[in-house]
Amino acid sequence: MNQQGTVAADGPHRSKIPVTLIGGFLGAGKTTLLNHILSGEHGIRAAVLVNDFGAINIDAKLIVGVEGDTVNLANGCVCCTIRDDLIGACLGLLQRPERPEHLFVEMSGVSDPVPVLNTFLETQLALVFAVNSILLVVDAEQLPRLKGDMAHLARSQLGAADIVVLNKVDLVSPDELNHVKNLVQMVTPGSRIIEVVQGQLPLELVFVGGSDAPPPERREDARKREATAHDEAHSHDHVFGTWNWTSDRALSLPKLRSTLEQLPETVYRCKGVVQIEELPRYRYVLQMVGRRYHLEESGFWGTAMPRSEIVLIGGRAGIDPDKLHSAFDACIGIGDESQSPVLRLTRLLAADMPGD
Numbered sequence: 001m002n003q004q005g006t007v008a009a010d011g012p013h014r015s016k017i018p019v020t021l022i023g024g025f026l027g028a029g030k031t032t033l034l035n036h037i038l039s040g041e042h043g044i045r046a047a048v049l050v051n052d053f054g055a056i057n058i059d060a061k062l063i064v065g066v067e068g069d070t071v072n073l074a075n076g077c078v079c080c081t082i083r084d085d086l087i088g089a090c091l092g093l094l095q096r097p098e099r100p101e102h103l104f105v106e107m108s109g110v111s112d113p114v115p116v117l118n119t120f121l122e123t124q125l126a127l128v129f130a131v132n133s134i135l136l137v138v139d140a141e142q143l144p145r146l147k148g149d150m151a152h153l154a155r156s157q158l159g160a161a162d163i164v165v166l167n168k169v170d171l172v173s174p175d176e177l178n179h180v181k182n183l184v185q186m187v188t189p190g191s192r193i194i195e196v197v198q199g200q201l202p203l204e205l206v207f208v209g210g211s212d213a214p215p216p217e218r219r220e221d222a223r224k225r226e227a228t229a230h231d232e233a234h235s236h237d238h239v240f241g242t243w244n245w246t247s248d249r250a251l252s253l254p255k256l257r258s259t260l261e262q263l264p265e266t267v268y269r270c271k272g273v274v275q276i277e278e279l280p281r282y283r284y285v286l287q288m289v290g291r292r293y294h295l296e297e298s299g300f301w302g303t304a305m306p307r308s309e310i311v312l313i314g315g316r317a318g319i320d321p322d323k324l325h326s327a328f329d330a331c332i333g334i335g336d337e338s339q340s341p342v343l344r345l346t347r348l349l350a351a352d353m354p355g356d
């Protein structure tokens with residue numbers, strides 16, 4: 001009998017903390033989905049573990065509403081290089097005065113969900129936690145365009161999905177939508193695909209009444225897949241590279257735009273929190289997937305020291321740290337209004353804008 005069967009038959013399974021694993025390729029929209037779930041009206045005490053491949057955990061800064069309950073797992077990937085950190089963080093949650101009622105694990109964009117699942121099934125975590133679903137977020141526009149190793153990784157992630165959350169369906173034509181759905185069905189025949197915009201997944205799909213047992217046959221498949229993949233000394237470090245940059249000085253908006261537009265094609269994902277000299281009081285969040293980027297205002301800096309932090313993930317061969325460094329250093333603004341009539345004018349206009 002497999003482990004899952006034993007536990008389910010014994011009954012104590014009922015009191016285990018249900019776990020939702022959220023996976024998906026770089027930039028698919030995992031944090032947006034998680035924020036949508038956490039801000040819903042469910043009254044459940046949720047704990048969140050966020051894994052970022054890069055050294056700075058930008059995603060963790062963008063999670064809303066669970067202050068103090070978000071644990072960062074940065075500088076590695078939970079499916080391979082920092083598996084032990086995942087176990088430690090989960091056990092750490094149990095030391096808290098109030099035990100979480102549901103745990104969400106946002107995996108890094110390069111994680112394979114299967115080894116993460118197995119960490120929950122095959123270690124001491126199995127005594128306390130029960131994975132009840134693996135949500136795999138797919139960017140409807142991005143998936144068919146990925147090539148080579150990236151396409152391979154994104155498709156292999158799909159194999160572990162309980163639910164495929166097909167995100168950003170508003171960005172594709174009906175033909176493209178059919179195409180990406182066929183692609184998903186080809187990779188994982190019979191998978192449940194939910195089409196969403198901005199991660200707006202119905203919450204009933206997430207909180208399915210306690211720690212419902214996962215479909216055992218799928219878990220068994222997953223275990224077998226893992227067994228065959230084990231010898232490869234699996235890690236993504238040889239395929240992906242990550243690079244980060246920080247600065248205490250404000251950035252010039254036009255210069256930042258121009259740098260982002262000229263990033264090499266091998267950069268798949270860029271995200272960060274930035275300070276813009278034209279609008280110095282606002283904190284801006286930068287999100288870039290492929291060639292598409294946007295900057296969104298996210299409150300005031302207030303008493304916090306303004307600081308720009310940017311993380312970028314790409315094919316290892318495509319990351320040239322020196323070039324990137326000078327490209328982003330070139331974004332630093334003039335900082336001095338007396339030297340720049342344009343800066344003086346834009347700040348003046350910004351100060352008149354309503355909404356502060």
Ligand SMILES: [Zn+2]
Binds near residue numbers: 078
């Ligand atoms: Zn990994």
